[in-house]
Amino acid sequence: MSEGAAPFPALDPDLNQLILCVGRKGSGKSVWAREVFRNWPAIDKWVIDPHGDADPGEDIGTVTVAKLPTELPMPRKRGEHTVTRWIANPGSPTYREDLDRAVGLALHPRSRRTLTWIDEAGEVFPSNRTGPHARILLQQSRHYYASAILCCPRPVTIDPLVLAQADRVVMYDVPNPSDVQRMAESIGVEPAVLKRTLNETRARGPYWYTLYDAREHALYRCPPIPISAGYRHAQQ
Ligand SMILES: Nc1ncnc2c1ncn2[C@@H]1O[C@H](COP(=O)(O)OP(=O)(O)OP(=O)(O)O)[C@@H](O)[C@H]1O
Ligand SMILES: [Mg+2]
Incomplete structure (x- = not known):
């Protein structure tokens, strides 16, 4: 365990990577995801927003759409990048398929670098029901130049592949022991060690987090x- 002013390895935006943020309601996941998403340089950005509250901000040129496009918009000029946010409709009969198709937009065309923010990962990667595109994102993100920031309050509710494939796990307050157990097993840390670490982090004050x-x-x-x-x- 390291700590201090800038102790953790800086995020390298040139590396394709999957980042999972976990923690109870209101612990700070979406704020973290939003800041990192906003500040990630030189990449086309895509927000899959099932609940309509993951807004990266107008000031970075976000275009919000209600209808799922067939592909992400192309930048107008070389050096420019697009930011698109789709608000899903949980009432739609094709909701699950739509979410998976939305992940597909981050994958194709294959050579295009993308960063996707999924604020409700439980909707897109439900245990044992992850769709085909979502599975590709988890297993082969590097081959598709796709990075993603995924937020989820309860690690036990999502496909275990998410934890297994995450390059980084941002852990806020995780009060449920079964979640801590699942994370510890997946990352290969003693559950008691992880529990103690999370408790010590929480004692530092609001919005401190543990990074794996x-x-x-x-x-x-x-x-x-x-x-x-x-x-x-x-x-909103
Ligand atoms: N780093 C931070 N610094 C200051 N305030 C913060 C920080 N992170 C979160 N907050 C405050 O806490 C609130 C809740 O944070 P956030 O929306 O990220 O929670 P969450 O973990 O995504 O919760 P939910 O599971 O309900 O989506 C924010 O609206 C903000 O007011
Ligand atoms: Mg949130």
């Missing part, structure tokens, strides 16, 4: 991510 870095197989304690100006206005 799979490449280094290491846990880091991290201070609250700074929130961009205008955050409140961007929320």
Whole structure:
């Protein structure tokens, strides 16, 4: 366990990677995802927003659509990048298929680099019911130049592949022991060690988090991510 001002490995935006954020309601997952999503440079961005509250902000040129497009818009000029947000309709009879098709937009065309933010990963990667595109994203994201930030309050409710394939796990307050157990088993850390680490992080104060870095197989304690100006206005 390392800690301090800037102890954890900086996120390399040139690397394709999957990042999972977990923690109870209101613990800070969406804020983290939003900040990292906003600040990720030089990439086409895609928000799959089942509940309509994952808004990266107008100031970064987000275009929100209610109808799922057949492909992500192409940037107008070289060097420009698009930010598209689709608000899913949970009432639609094709809701699950639509969500999976939405993941497919991040994968094709294959050579295009994309960053996808899925604020309700439980809807897109439900245990044992992950769709074909979602499965490809989890298993082969690198081959498709696709990175993703996935948020989910309860790790036990999502496909175990998400934890198994995550390059980083951002852990806020996870009060349920079965969630801690599942994470510990998946990342290969003693459950008691992870539990103690999470408790110590929580004791630091609101919005501190524990970061697991799979490449280094290491846990880091991290201070609250700074929130961009205008955050409140961007929320609905
Ligand atoms: N790093 C932070 N610094 C300051 N305030 C924060 C930070 N992170 C979160 N907050 C505050 O906590 C609120 C809840 O955070 P957030 O929406 O990220 O929770 P969440 O984990 O996504 O919850 P839910 O499961 O309900 O979606 C934010 O609206 C903000 O006011
Ligand atoms: Mg949230």
